[in-house]
Amino acid sequence: MLRCRGWSPLAAAAAAAASSSSSPSSRERRADLLDLPPDEADVVIIGGGIMGWSIAYWLKKNDTEQDMTVLVVEKDPSDYLLVAGDPPIDIQFNPSGYLFLASEEGAAVLEHNVRIQREEGAKVSLLSPEQLKKKYPWMRTDDVALASCGMENEGWFDPWTLLLAFQKKAKSLGVIEYCGEVTSFGMTSREVTTFEGQRAHLSHIRKVHIKIPNSPNTFSVAPGMVVNAAGAWSGSVAEMASIETGEPGTKSVYKLPVEPRKRYVYVFHCPAGPGLACPVVIDTTGAYFRREGLGGNYIAGCSPTEEEEPDIQDLEVDHGFFQENVWPKLAQRVPNFESLKVKSSWAGYYDYNTFDQNGVIGQHPFVRNLYFATGFSGHGLQHSPTVGLAMSELILDGKYKTIDLNVLSFDRILNGKKALERNII
Ligand SMILES: Cc1cc2nc3c(=O)[nH]c(=O)nc-3n(C[C@H](O)[C@H](O)[C@H](O)COP(=O)(O)OP(=O)(O)OC[C@H]3O[C@@H](n4cnc5c(N)ncnc54)[C@H](O)[C@@H]3O)c2cc1C
The missing domain is CATH 3.30.9.10 (D-Amino Acid Oxidase, subunit A, domain 2)
Structure with a gap:
C-alpha cells in the first residue's frame, strides 16, 4: 500500500499548475491553490455520501498506525452543512418493526427470509392473517397469506444526521475532504494470460483527475487505492476506468450494472x-x-x-x-x-443495480486498485455502517474479518451469478 508523504502545499501548487487543463491567469491560479487536496493519498474515495463517509470513518478508525491519508472527493458542495461545535449526534431513531405482508405467491420467500434472519439472531415473528387482524384491526388482511414483523432493533432514523455524524467523526480522525468532481483517471495497463488461457488486461489507476470548482483547471492526486462510492453515478465513474460496457453475465465484458433510477x-x-x-x-x-x-x-x-x-x-x-x-x-x-x-x-x-438489485462491494478483478461500494438499490442507508467496516478491513487487511461480503463481489457479474435481492421497495 502506498504510504504517502505528508500534505505539501508547495508540491500541490506545483502539481496543480502542471496539471492545469488550460493556461489560467495568475489570479485564477491563486484562487485554485486554496484548499487543494494532497497530491498523493493512500485511499481516494469518490463520493461523499453516507457510504463514502462511513468507509472513510472505518478506515481511519481501524488504521492502527494512524498514518494513512484518506481523501474524500465530493462534487456537490450542498452536501456540506456541518456546523462546528454541534452537540452529540442524535440520529432520532424511532423504534418500530418492519411489517412485511405476503400473498399466497410470496409466502414461501417470506418464510425463507425469516429463517435466515432468525439464524443470524434477529427476533422476527411470523403472523397468520388472523393474528395480523387482531394486532392491526385497521388493516385489510383477506388477501394476506403470511406476515413477518421485527420484534427488536428495527425502526427508522434521520439519514442526514447519520451522514453528518460519519463525516464529522471521520474528519476529526484526519480524513481530508475536497469539494470537486472526479472527471477522469490516468491508467496503466499490461496484458496477462488468465488461468483459462484467455488474454486480459490488468490495469492500475495512477492518477485521479479532479475538476477544481469554479475554475477551468484540474488537479491530480496519485492514489494508492480508489473507492467508487459515487452512488447513482458510480456507473459513470467505472467507465472512467475503461470498464467496458456490455451485458452483465457475459465473460468478455464487465460493465458495472448500476444506474440512477x-x-x-x-x-x-x-x-x-x-x-x-x-x-x-x-x-x-x-x-x-x-x-x-x-x-x-x-x-x-x-x-x-x-x-x-x-x-x-x-x-x-x-x-x-x-x-x-x-x-x-x-x-x-x-x-x-x-x-x-x-x-x-x-x-x-x-x-440501482440492474443485474440483481444488490450491492457491488470490493475490489475490481482487473482494475486492481479500484474498489466498489455501490448498487444498493434503495438499501444503502441501512447497509452503510457495515459496508464501511467491511471495506476498511478489505483495504487494510486484504480480507473481510467481521462479515464476509464476498458474495457481493464484482466477480459475480462476470460469472453471471446473481445474488438476487427479492425485497426491493
Ligand atoms: C426515495 C428513496 C428512499 C430511500 N429509502 C431508503 C431506506 O428506507 N433505507 C435505506 O437503507 N436506503 C434507502 N434509500 C437508499 C439510500 O438513500 C442510498 O442507498 C444511499 O443514500 C446511497 O449512499 P451512497 O453514499 O452510496 O450514494 P450517494 O448518497 O448518492 O452519494 C454519492 C455521492 O457521490 C458524489 N459523486 C458522484 N460522482 C462523483 C464524481 N465524479 N466526483 C465526485 N463526487 C461524485 C455525488 O455527488 C454524491 O454525493 C432510499 C433512496 C431514495 C432515493
Missing part, C-alpha cells in the same frame, strides 16, 4: 389513519407506508415497474403516480386511507 416519496395527512400503532408496512403490492411524526402524517411510496420507470433528467415529482399507482394500493390495505391529503413530496435516485 428516480423514486418518489409522498407525505400525506390522514387524521383517521392507524396512528401511533402504525409500523413500517411493506404491502404485498410493493407499496410501503409508515407513520411520520405524531400528528396524523404518513410517508408512502412504491417502485414503478420497468415499463413505468420515469425519466431521470430531473428530480420533479410525478403527482399522477401517487394518484394512480400508490394511493389505490394504500386504500386497499387500509380503508381509512381512502380519505387523505398529500402535503409534500420529494424524489431521489436509487443507485
Whole structure:
C-alpha cells in the first residue's frame, strides 16, 4: 500500500499548475491553490455520501498506525452543512418493526427470509392473517397469506444526521475532504494470460483527475487505492476506468450494472389513519407506508415497474403516480386511507443495480486498485455502517474479518451469478 508523504502545499501548487487543463491567469491560479487536496493519498474515495463517509470513518478508525491519508472527493458542495461545535449526534431513531405482508405467491420467500434472519439472531415473528387482524384491526388482511414483523432493533432514523455524524467523526480522525468532481483517471495497463488461457488486461489507476470548482483547471492526486462510492453515478465513474460496457453475465465484458433510477416519496395527512400503532408496512403490492411524526402524517411510496420507470433528467415529482399507482394500493390495505391529503413530496435516485438489485462491494478483478461500494438499490442507508467496516478491513487487511461480503463481489457479474435481492421497495 502506498504510504504517502505528508500534505505539501508547495508540491500541490506545483502539481496543480502542471496539471492545469488550460493556461489560467495568475489570479485564477491563486484562487485554485486554496484548499487543494494532497497530491498523493493512500485511499481516494469518490463520493461523499453516507457510504463514502462511513468507509472513510472505518478506515481511519481501524488504521492502527494512524498514518494513512484518506481523501474524500465530493462534487456537490450542498452536501456540506456541518456546523462546528454541534452537540452529540442524535440520529432520532424511532423504534418500530418492519411489517412485511405476503400473498399466497410470496409466502414461501417470506418464510425463507425469516429463517435466515432468525439464524443470524434477529427476533422476527411470523403472523397468520388472523393474528395480523387482531394486532392491526385497521388493516385489510383477506388477501394476506403470511406476515413477518421485527420484534427488536428495527425502526427508522434521520439519514442526514447519520451522514453528518460519519463525516464529522471521520474528519476529526484526519480524513481530508475536497469539494470537486472526479472527471477522469490516468491508467496503466499490461496484458496477462488468465488461468483459462484467455488474454486480459490488468490495469492500475495512477492518477485521479479532479475538476477544481469554479475554475477551468484540474488537479491530480496519485492514489494508492480508489473507492467508487459515487452512488447513482458510480456507473459513470467505472467507465472512467475503461470498464467496458456490455451485458452483465457475459465473460468478455464487465460493465458495472448500476444506474440512477428516480423514486418518489409522498407525505400525506390522514387524521383517521392507524396512528401511533402504525409500523413500517411493506404491502404485498410493493407499496410501503409508515407513520411520520405524531400528528396524523404518513410517508408512502412504491417502485414503478420497468415499463413505468420515469425519466431521470430531473428530480420533479410525478403527482399522477401517487394518484394512480400508490394511493389505490394504500386504500386497499387500509380503508381509512381512502380519505387523505398529500402535503409534500420529494424524489431521489436509487443507485440501482440492474443485474440483481444488490450491492457491488470490493475490489475490481482487473482494475486492481479500484474498489466498489455501490448498487444498493434503495438499501444503502441501512447497509452503510457495515459496508464501511467491511471495506476498511478489505483495504487494510486484504480480507473481510467481521462479515464476509464476498458474495457481493464484482466477480459475480462476470460469472453471471446473481445474488438476487427479492425485497426491493
Ligand atoms: C426515495 C428513496 C428512499 C430511500 N429509502 C431508503 C431506506 O428506507 N433505507 C435505506 O437503507 N436506503 C434507502 N434509500 C437508499 C439510500 O438513500 C442510498 O442507498 C444511499 O443514500 C446511497 O449512499 P451512497 O453514499 O452510496 O450514494 P450517494 O448518497 O448518492 O452519494 C454519492 C455521492 O457521490 C458524489 N459523486 C458522484 N460522482 C462523483 C464524481 N465524479 N466526483 C465526485 N463526487 C461524485 C455525488 O455527488 C454524491 O454525493 C432510499 C433512496 C431514495 C432515493
